[in-house]
Each structure stands twice: as C-alpha cells, then as structure tokens.
Amino acid sequence: MKEPQSRAGAGRRRVASPEEAAFLDLLRTADRLSRGLAGVLKAESLSPTQYNVLRILRGAPExxxxxxxxxxxxTRDPDITRLLDRLEKRRLISRAREARDRRTVLTRITPAGLALLARLDEPVRQAHRRQLGHLGPARLRALARLLRAARGENG
Amino acid sequence: MKEPQSRAGAGRRRVASPEEAAFLDLLRTADRLSRGLAGVLKAESLSPTQYNVLRILRGAPExxxxxxxxxxxxTRDPDITRLLDRLEKRRLISRAREARDRRTVLTRITPAGLALLARLDEPVRQAHRRQLGHLGPARLRALARLLRAARGENG
DNA sequence: CGATATTATTCGTTATAACGACAAATGTCA
DNA sequence: TGACATTTGTCGTTATAACGAATAATATCG
Structure with a gap:
C-alpha cells in the first residue's frame, strides 16, 4: 500500500501522528518486501500463503x-482446508486421518514439498539479502527489535 | 542441499539470517497492524484497499x-477499474470523462465519501495509538527511519 | 445413555489480484 | 488524409483469500 498523504496534493491534510507515520512506513515496506518474495515464489507457482504453510510443515515433520x-x-479453518486442498492436489502435502482421534487430520509435507522448499531456500535468501542486506546486521537487529517491541513482545 | 540445522526429526528452527529475521518480524507486525485497521474499517464495510483509494482521492480533490x-x-489498471466500480456503486466516488482528453476518466471523491472518511479518522487514529502508542515518539521515529532506510529512502 | 463440544469439512459469497483481449480516443508520421 | 501505435479504460477469466453458515464425524462429560 502506498500512501496518499506524503505527496503534495492540493488538499491540506492533517499532520500524521508518529504512530500513523510508522504504521504507513511499515505497510509500505512490508508490501514491497512481500512483492519481492512473491516474485521469487512465482518461479514455483507458489503463493506466499502456500509457501508459509509449507515452511510451517517443514518445521513439524511429525x-x-x-x-x-x-x-x-x-486464516481460519474453512480456508485452511481449501488451501491444503490445493497443496495436496499438487502432492506437496499429504493428509491422513489419525487413529487416535478420528476427528483430526494430520497434514505432513511430502518429499516433493521438501524438495520444492529446498529449491526455493537459496533464491529466497538471496532476495532477502538483496532487499535488506544494505542495512547491515546492526541495523537489521535494531529493526527486528523495534518491531517485536511494537507487537509488545519484549523491550 | 545444505541444511544448517537439520537435526534429524526435530528441524524445529533453522538459523535465520538477520535479513530473514527482520523480514519475518516485518511481515508479522504489518499483518497484525493491518488486521487492527481492517477491524476499524469493517464498521463502514470498507476494505483496506478501498480505504486507501479514498484517502488518495481526498488528497487530490481535483x-x-x-x-x-x-x-x-x-495494483494495475484493470483491477483499479473494478475497485472503483464498487466504490462508485456506493456513491463514494464519481467518475466523469474529461472533455480535453476523452480517453481519460477523472475520478473524484464525493461528499459521501468524504463524510465516510471523516467518520473513520478518529477511530483510525485511536487504533494507531492503541497499537503503537506504547512505543513513544522517539522509538516510533526511529522505527520509521529504519523502515525508510530499508526501502532505500534516506531520511 | 444422551447432550454438548470439537474438528474438519462443505457450500456460498465477496474482494483481491494477475493475465489476456479489446475498444475508444488520441497522437504521430508518411 | 490515412495507416499505425499509444494510452486509457473496460471486460472476461482464473486463482487466491477471507468471512459466514451449516453439516458430519467424533469425542467428552453429566
């Protein structure tokens, strides 16, 4: 999302509060970085959401x-079902009902899914470096720390 | 494929580069803040994108x-047409072909659109304060500055 | 046992976004 | 003038994502 207010329009607008300024900078930056990542994922016809699910499942092989x-x-339950449907159709995940509690369905990432993630690891890492590397480790950590503080997770 | 942290079975966390850590914190934070804003906009049945367009048009009364x-x-041209379609149907904007260059269609915000934005101004401001106010002006400005630096906009 | 809660799923609807094709108006140049 | 390209907006299609309502299967508790 870009921002209407930062440009010199004809209409005189109220001054942005520090909160709003930070909020808009945050959305702009997240949007730009997301698009960069989406471009990388497009090579494998994967949406950011699908990539996110696969990453989550890679972290939970059980x-x-x-x-x-x-x-x-x-996202909520009904949507996850359909999200998984698409991934299952591509054989990137597998689903199986558990014997213990037959209500639940365990979803796992398949070898094909792992291979796809592996193909993406390096391009994704490069995209991150290309987009954020110029800040350097110190400022990157400061940024991450401020963001966690913004979410109330520390500091 | 190199896998820095693939302990068999328990690949719970991989080492994130500072770039990736900042990237993920950025997306998480932006997502949370966006949802907060979306909740406020929902009172007027407005999507964040629609709100963004109205804000842009408020800044350009001509x-x-x-x-x-x-x-x-x-978003690109074809999508904006339909986005504007929905806003026009709700009488929040008006469109009129210009006499000078009859290819272009000038879009303006209507009084109803301005009134809607005015109703949202205070709740939006409050949402920003509720979500980010605890950081204080100094850290908010530091955050905004780092974000602009991340996008390569010095300032 | 029966009532209730949980889990995953289905269906319907809306909005977003990308891609392509197309028409209208205009500008350019031979 | 007329052929052609460009810009601008429209339309069709598809996929994705999010929200709501409802259902089936199962588990849990009184």
Missing part, C-alpha cells in the same frame, strides 16, 4: 492438525 | 485518472 496450522497462521 | 491512482497504489 505432522500438524488443521487447527494447529491455523494457529501458526492467521 | 480528481485523478485511473492511471494516476494506480501509480499511488500497486
């Missing part, structure tokens, strides 16, 4: 239930 | 062409 995936993301 | 709106946003 498998996750639909609800656990939802907890690690933000 | 009207903007479809392309100019596109320049200030990221």
């Amino acid at each position: 498998g996750l239930s639909c609800g656990e995936i939802g907890d690690r993301m933000i | 009207g903007l062409s479809c392309g100019e709106i596109g320049d200030r946003m990221i």
Whole structure:
C-alpha cells in the first residue's frame, strides 16, 4: 500500500501522528518486501500463503492438525482446508486421518514439498539479502527489535 | 542441499539470517497492524484497499485518472477499474470523462465519501495509538527511519 | 445413555489480484 | 488524409483469500 498523504496534493491534510507515520512506513515496506518474495515464489507457482504453510510443515515433520496450522497462521479453518486442498492436489502435502482421534487430520509435507522448499531456500535468501542486506546486521537487529517491541513482545 | 540445522526429526528452527529475521518480524507486525485497521474499517464495510483509494482521492480533490491512482497504489489498471466500480456503486466516488482528453476518466471523491472518511479518522487514529502508542515518539521515529532506510529512502 | 463440544469439512459469497483481449480516443508520421 | 501505435479504460477469466453458515464425524462429560 502506498500512501496518499506524503505527496503534495492540493488538499491540506492533517499532520500524521508518529504512530500513523510508522504504521504507513511499515505497510509500505512490508508490501514491497512481500512483492519481492512473491516474485521469487512465482518461479514455483507458489503463493506466499502456500509457501508459509509449507515452511510451517517443514518445521513439524511429525505432522500438524488443521487447527494447529491455523494457529501458526492467521486464516481460519474453512480456508485452511481449501488451501491444503490445493497443496495436496499438487502432492506437496499429504493428509491422513489419525487413529487416535478420528476427528483430526494430520497434514505432513511430502518429499516433493521438501524438495520444492529446498529449491526455493537459496533464491529466497538471496532476495532477502538483496532487499535488506544494505542495512547491515546492526541495523537489521535494531529493526527486528523495534518491531517485536511494537507487537509488545519484549523491550 | 545444505541444511544448517537439520537435526534429524526435530528441524524445529533453522538459523535465520538477520535479513530473514527482520523480514519475518516485518511481515508479522504489518499483518497484525493491518488486521487492527481492517477491524476499524469493517464498521463502514470498507476494505483496506478501498480505504486507501479514498484517502488518495481526498488528497487530490481535483480528481485523478485511473492511471494516476494506480501509480499511488500497486495494483494495475484493470483491477483499479473494478475497485472503483464498487466504490462508485456506493456513491463514494464519481467518475466523469474529461472533455480535453476523452480517453481519460477523472475520478473524484464525493461528499459521501468524504463524510465516510471523516467518520473513520478518529477511530483510525485511536487504533494507531492503541497499537503503537506504547512505543513513544522517539522509538516510533526511529522505527520509521529504519523502515525508510530499508526501502532505500534516506531520511 | 444422551447432550454438548470439537474438528474438519462443505457450500456460498465477496474482494483481491494477475493475465489476456479489446475498444475508444488520441497522437504521430508518411 | 490515412495507416499505425499509444494510452486509457473496460471486460472476461482464473486463482487466491477471507468471512459466514451449516453439516458430519467424533469425542467428552453429566
């Protein structure tokens, strides 16, 4: 999202509060970086959301239930079902009902899914470096720290 | 494939580069803040994108062409047409072909659109304060500065 | 046992976004 | 003038994502 207010328009607008200024800078930056990542993922016809799910599943080889995936993301149950449907159709994940609690379905990443992620690891890392590397480790860590503080997670 | 941290079975966390860590913190934070804003906009049944367009148009009372709106946003021409369609249907904007260059269509915000924005100004401001106010002006400005630096805009 | 809660799923709807094709108006140049 | 390219906006299509309502299967508790 870009911002209407930072340009000299005809209409005189109220001065942005520090909160709003930071908010808009945050959205602008996140948008730009997301698009960069999306461009990399496009090589594998993967949406950022799908990539996110695969990354989550790579971190949990034992498998996750639909609800656990939802907890690690933000989208809700019905949507996760359809998101997983698409990934399953591409054989990137597998789903199996558990014997213990037959209500739950364990979702796992397949070897094909792992291979796809592996193909993306290096391009993704390069995209991050290309987009943020010029800040240097010190400022990157300062930025990450401020962002966590913004979410109330520390400092 | 090199996998710095692939302990068999428990590949829970991989080492994130400072770039990736900052990137993920950025997306997480932007996502949370966006959802907060979306919740406020929902009271007026407005999507963040629609809100963005209205804000842009409020800053340009003389009207903007479809392309100019596109320049200030990221979505492309064909999509903006339909985005404007929905806003026009709600009488929040008006469109009129210009006499000078009859190819272009000037879009303006209507009084109803301005009134809607005015109703949202205070709740939006409050949401920003609620979400980011605890950082204080100094850290907010530091954050905004780092974000601009991340985008390569010095300042 | 029955009532209730949980889990995953289905269906319907809306908005967003990308891609391509196309028409209208205009400008350019031979 | 007329052929051609350009700009601008429209339309069709597809995929994705998010929200709501509802259902089936299962588990849990009184």
